Amino acid sequence: MRWSFQIAKFFGIPIRVHITFFLLLIFIGLYGSRLQGARSGLFGIVSIILIFLCVIIHEFAHSLVARKYGVKIKDIILLPIGGVSEMEELPSQPKQEINVALAGPLTSIVLSLIFFFAYRLLFPEAKAVNISIFQGNLFLNLFAINLMLAIFNLIPAFPMDGGRVLRGILGLKMDLLQATRVAVGIGEFLAILFFFFGLFFNPWLALIAVFIFLGAEGEKRATELKVEISDVPVRVAMLSNVEAISPDVTLSQVLEKICHGLQQDFPIMEGKEFLGILSRGTFFSALHNHSKETKVREIMSREFTSTSEDAPLSEAFQRMNSEKLSVLPVMQGKIFKGLISLEQIGKYHMLCGLRK
Numbered sequence: 606m607r608w609s610f611q612i613a614k615f616f617g618i619p620i621r622v623h624i625t626f627f628l629l630l631i632f633i634g635l636y637g638s639r640l641q642g643a644r645s646g647l648f649g650i651v652s653i654i655l656i657f658l659c660v661i662i663h664e665f666a667h668s669l670v671a672r673k674y675g676v677k678i679k680d681i682i683l684l685p686i687g688g689v690s691e692m693e694e695l696p697s698q699p700k701q702e703i704n705v706a707l708a709g710p711l712t713s714i715v716l717s718l719i720f721f722f723a724y725r726l727l728f729p730e731a732k733a734v735n736i737s738i739f740q741g742n743l744f745l746n747l748f749a750i751n752l753m754l755a756i757f758n759l760i761p762a763f764p765m766d767g768g769r770v771l772r773g774i775l776g777l778k779m780d781l782l783q784a785t786r787v788a789v790g791i792g793e794f795l796a797i798l799f800f801f802f803g804l805f806f807n808p809w810l811a812l813i814a815v816f817i818f819l820g821a822e823g824e825k826r827a828t829e830l831k832v833e834i835s836d837v838p839v840r841v842a843m844l845s846n847v848e849a850i851s852p853d854v855t856l857s858q859v860l861e862k863i864c865h866g867l868q869q870d871f872p873i874m875e876g877k878e879f880l881g882i883l884s885r886g887t888f889f890s891a892l893h894n895h896s897k898e899t900k901v902r903e904i905m906s907r908e909f910t911s912t913s914e915d916a917p918l919s920e921a922f923q924r925m926n927s928e929k930l931s932v933l934p935v936m937q938g939k940i941f942k943g944l945i946s947l948e949q950i951g952k953y954h955m956l957c958g959l960r961k
């Protein structure tokens with residue numbers, strides 16, 4: 606993710622912090638100081654750092670269980686809204702999905718218990734106080750916050766962990782699409798309840814409800830797409846009638862082609878030999894950094910990922926998503942057969958939806 610940098614690495618998984626997280630720290634420090642003086646400001650900053658450490662541990666629990674099932678973990682990013690594990694697509698076997706999703710909230714519950722017992726042990730005389738990130742007892746605060754984190758994440762609605770647990774449980778009895786649809790329905794029903802409840806009692810809850818509703822819809826659409834393209838070969842959706850370019854054409858000549866034609870991505874061929882792909886993304890960033898008279902040969906990369914005509918479309922889709930590519934060459938050995946792009950997959954999905 607842009608504007609984020611690595612602060613540590615555990616179990617081979619890099620932890621990155623997004624720059625906006627520091628803005629949150631500054632904001633909390635200033636807000637606390639204005640509210641109750643510099644001590645509260647400092648207390649707020651320490652609280653936020655500790656809370657986010659707990660969030661990282663929660664994310665690590667998801668990631669380590671997912672890795673046990675062979676899922677590659679790219680990194681864990683800390684954003685002001687929480688932590689995100691960037692990983693390949695999660696397992697769609699119900700039991701694995703349940704275990705990966707449950708690992709986070711269970712870890713938060715364990716953390717909350719640890720803080721609770723530490724609090725009782727270290728401060729046996731203390732009386733209960735209000736939970737705040739600006740004052741009070743850090744141990745008691747972290748107990749309460751981890752408990753809330755666990756409960757909030759167990760709400761059975763996408764994109765919360767509870768939504769995945771629910772789909773996993775339903776998935777033991779029905780297929781993935783059906784399980785997703787039922788889980789999304791329950792999640793959306795809850796979101797609507799939260800929304801109206803929030804309107805009257807707590808505007809934050811109403812906002813969270815909107816976020817849950819959109820997350821649930823997104824999950825449903827992504828699963829429908831995945832299921833629909835899982836037993837379709839790449840051949841069915843690929844662009845086979847494509848114009849190739851020579852590595853000696855210049856960027857300005859490619860610009861002409863893009864402006865006056867429909868094609869956006871070009872295979873680069875020298876005679877019959879396939880050399881690589883010039884995708885729209887690579888082309889525009891090259892145009893930004895090089896002169897228009899630069900030859901394609903100078904900017905192209907000779908390493909490329911490819912797929913084959915018989916590979917399932919869902920596999921090509923997954924590969925493009927995890928490697929952040931918009932297009933893949935379809936190859937048969939060393940022979941170039943065509944292009945498959947996210948756009949083509951979207952088009953195929955839309956058209957096959959219309960056929961039904």
Ligand SMILES: [Zn+2]
Binds near residue numbers: 766
């Ligand atoms: Zn989680």
